[in-house]
Structures are given as structure tokens and as C-alpha cells.
Amino acid sequence: MEDSQELSFDIFLKNFKNNVLKIGLKNSIQKDYILKILYFSEEHLTAEEISNKIKQNFNVSIGIATVYRAMKFFHDMKLVNQLDIGDGVIRYELNRLKHHDHLICTSCGIIIEFTDDLIELNQIKIAEKNNFILKEHIMSIYGICENCQDSNSLKK
Amino acid sequence: MEDSQELSFDIFLKNFKNNVLKIGLKNSIQKDYILKILYFSEEHLTAEEISNKIKQNFNVSIGIATVYRAMKFFHDMKLVNQLDIGDGVIRYELNRLKHHDHLICTSCGIIIEFTDDLIELNQIKIAEKNNFILKEHIMSIYGICENCQDSNSLKK
DNA sequence: GTCTATGCAAACTGTTTGCAATTTA
């Protein structure tokens, strides 16, 4: 399992690097590390967290400016999504092509992804009704997650 | 019309000030000005913009820190909504109780409000499915507005 | 060898905080 994931990452990375070369730019190990972290992470990571994880996992230090520049680059290439949950920090995730939205727990901050076809359909209708050319949407639902509900009734 | 709006604002303001007193806090002209701007503004304003509008309309200078503190206060009182469209600036609007979402033009930045019952229903279902206690949701649809579509085909 | 990407530190932006002065109840 490990191996097959590693393999699919290798293919993904090779493909990405080819695309970079095609547009006349250069690759770097730093970007490789960042992509690897994003690829194998389930979470939505901040620039800081990405940098820390690279330190932990590969014992390599990457300047925070490099992370930001890489994220902008990936975002322009539609390779990563940016998620702003309104706490002043931007989080990043690999764009796995299937659109999804986010449930955010206002107590512990956990972010749960969900997909909903009705929402996808609805946004098209709303955009049409307002004569917008649709690009994308962000839907974030805020509430209290199961865990936090339980720990609030701890004393029972 | 002007007058009846002025009147309804006066009632709104008097009511607010009473509530402030009830919880043992003090009122100030600064908060009055801010509320008046919010009340008569259709737009979603940043702290900076609120401060500028007060300068323009009433020729009064209010420290930016005061605006931020007031907005936090209003937000805690559920009087104001915060809108973060992901450009690093928080926008504020008076909470007129009917929930609505936002269409944002990525070209000119105009923000159009819309309401959609299906979305309201949907979020309840999604929260339930994930065992969340629902608090609120934010949905922002990004696209190109009618105006910007036209001006792109200017040359014809 | 040329041109891009990196790392560092400084700059910047929006927001928050400490504190003395002012205003409110």
C-alpha cells in the first residue's frame, strides 16, 4: 500500500516536473518536498505547518518565503486550493480535482470535507440567474463537531 | 422616504443604546457614527472604509483602533456580520437578520448578495449527516459579473 | 553560462494591544 502510494506520487511528481520544464521554468528539491508533504497529508496545512513538516519528515529547512512562493506557483497552476476559514491564516491542500466544501468546528478547529451534488447544481443556477460566468465557489459550514459536543458534557 | 429611513435608524439606534446600558456598558458618539454608516450603506465595508466614510460624511476623525474595537463589539452582539472574501481584508455589514450569501466578481470585486432556500436547507442536512451542531455557513461563489463580461468585449 | 529559485532580512498590510487622556453614566 505504502509502495503503491509512493509510486503514484512519483508519477505525479515526474509529471509536474515535466510541465514545469515545458513552460521554461526550473525545478527544485524544495518544491519536491512541499509537494510530497501535500500529497501525503490529509489536512489543510498553513505555510508554517508545511515548513515544519518538512523539517520533521526530511530534516530539511526551507525558508518560509520559498513555501509562500511555491504555494502561489502551485495555485496559479491549479495544483493547490487555498482555504481561508477566516482566522487570518491561509491553508493549502492539493487539488484532487473533485470539488468539495468544508465543515469547520468553531470549538476545536477541525476541518471536515464533504461533497454535495445539490450545492454543485445550485451554484450553477445562482450564477446563471445573476448572469455570472461561474468560476468556483467556497462553502464553509460552521458548527460544533461531535467530539466537542461530547467533551462539553464531560462532567456527567 | 429619507425621513422615514432616518426615523427607522433613530429607533434602531435608541434601541441599541438601551441594550448597551442594560448590560452595564457605556455608549459613545463614535459607535453612533459607525452604526449610521453601516445602516445606510449597501456595501460591505472594511474598517478603513468605514473610517473614511465617517470623515467624508460627518467630518469627524475616528481612530482605526476604535473602529476595530467597535466592530468586534457589534459582532459579539450579533449586530454585524463579518465577510472574508479571501483578499486579506475583513469586510463588515449590518446583520439584517435574513441570511444571505455572496457572489463575488473576481474581475472587479463587486459583491452581490443572494438568498437561496435550497442552500439553507442543505446545510442543515449536511450538518446533521456529520453530527455537527449547526451555527452558520458562508457560501461565496466566484465568477465574472455581467459588467466585466461586457467590458472585455469592448473592442467590437 | 545564463537564467531561475532560494534564503535571509527587511518591508508591508491589516489588525490588536497598552496606556494615558477623555468621556459617559
Added chain:
DNA sequence: TAAATTGCAAACAGTTTGCATAGAC
């Protein structure tokens, strides 16, 4: 008069930028 609010400036956090150096093609 006691307590809360303001205004200023400094602090702060996250992000961006300029520039010299290292690295990729």
C-alpha cells in the same frame, strides 16, 4: 467619581519583496 471608551503609537502575525547567492538546465 468610578468605570468604560477613545486615540495614539507600538506591537503583532502573516505574507511579500529585494537582493545576493546557490542551483538547474
